[in-house]
Amino acid sequence: MTTEPLIPLAVPDLSGREEEYLRACIASTFVSTVGPFVPRFEEQVAAAIGSRGAVATCSGTAGLHVALTALGVGQNDLVVLPSLTFIASANAIAQCGAQPWLFDVTQESWTLDPELLERRLAADTERRPEGLFHRPSGRRIAAVMPVHTLGLPADMHAIVPVARRYGLPVVADSAAALGATCRGKPPGALGADLSVLSFNGNKTVTAGAGGAVVGDDPELLALVRHLSSTARVGQDYDHDRPGFNYRMTNLQAAVGCAQMERWESLVAAKRRIRHRYDQAFAGLEGVEPFPAPPWVEGACWFSGIVLRSPTWEGREAVLRSRLRELGIDSRPFWKPVHLQAPYRNAPCTEMPVCEELWLRVLTLPCSAGLTDAEQDRVIAALLQAFQST
Known part of the structure; x- marks a missing residue:
């Protein structure tokens, strides 16, 4: 066991104006859903993601739920979803009374x-x-929900035309995709009817918690805003349909605004971390890098290695245990949705890629504030762990 402090997987970089803006909220007493930071945050997000507008929400999952609802997804519908995603994508579909395909x-x-x-x-x-x-x-079938996995955009150039031919709206789970591009375009300009981002604590840009629904259709965004604000009509207690209390607070938005002032440098830091790992492990037998198709530039939310088949079996857990002893946090990858108890009866295709892939992925420390010295320690620890397993 090492005596050095643990290097965590992902912690926020709060070295900007976060404290200043939080103090401004407290001084003004605007700590709930009313306050100047919320609309400012929405404007910043829309500009960065390449969309005409944004609606801030209390979480990314809430954003997905309200986006699907606004597009008409309802009871007993199906929504196309890749199985290799965090379970929140499927949960948002289930919250509509629908089921993932x-x-x-x-x-x-x-x-x-x-x-x-x-x-x-x-x-x-x-x-x-x-x-x-x-x-x-x-x-x-009510919609298609591609997922920009770990901030790597799906091939929307191919997916969106297929959805359009079949008359299906597209909601992109863009949780970690801020800063990514696909064929030179940002995630908000890839053809989805709505895209949804997350600003959870472990995201590159965080508001502590929160999300945003972005899009180009003002009427559709107005409906999302209406639904996320309890579907209230006017200033009195009149509501025209079942709505949700999904609004982001001014406190969250204050942190988000400070983060958005530095989003490009935060994403650049994530990319540097990915590049250093890829270089360090390029010659390591039995290891592959995270995907990097030529038509995208990912946001590199998480970084790590992929253990090459067939040498992976049982080794990922052993490596994680050894890294922990050396003071390095690491995690396995998402268990596919079709293997999760709530969705085992959902319709699904054959899964030759994701069933074999998820067991071979090892994520490594990749906080935007990770120093070169800390990353060197991670690299040395992984090389040592490989030699001893």
Whole structure:
């Protein structure tokens, strides 16, 4: 066991004006959902993500739920979703009373496979007057939700046209994609009807908690704002439909504004960390880097290594244990949604990529404030762990 302090996986960099802005909230007493930082934060996010507007929410999951609801997803519907994602993506669908139709991902990008999407929509669906239906289950297919995995954009250039041909709206789970580009375009300009970001504590840009729904359609964004504000009409206690209390507080937005002032440097730091890991482990036998397709520049939210098959079996957990002894935090990757208890009965495609991939991924410390000396210690520890396992 080492006597050196633990290097955590991901902690926020709060070295900007966060404290100053929080003190301003307290001094003004605007600590709830009313206050100047909320609209400022929305403007900053919309500009950075490449969208005309944004609606701040209390979490990314809440943002996904209200976005799906605004686009008409409801009881007993299906929503196309890659299985290799954090379970919150599926939970937002379930909160609509709907169910995910789970798809495999590509090895190249770990994101929704557009060829598989086109193939299964052609083979397994039929058009009825009420919409597009999934033949095996008899459920209406209400939307497609690609996920920009770890801030790496899905191939929206291929996915969005398929969705359009079948009349399906697209909600992009862009939780960690701030700063990414796909064919030179930011996530908000990739054709989705709505995109949703997360500002959770471990994200590159954080508000402590929170999310944002972004898009280009003012009427659709107005509906999202209305639904997230309890569907209140006017200043009195009149409400025109079931709504949600999903608003972001001024306190959260204050932290978010301070972070957004530095978002480009925070993303650049994440990319430098990824590059140093990739260089350090390039010659290590049995190890592959995280994906980097030529048509995207990822936001590099998390970094780490992929253990090459077939040498991976059982080794990932051993490596994590050894790294912990050396004072290095590391984590496994998301367990695919179709293997999770709440969604084992959801319709799904075959999963040759994600079922084998998730067990081989090891995430390493990648805080934006990680120093070169700390990263050198992580690299040395991993090389030592490899030699002893």
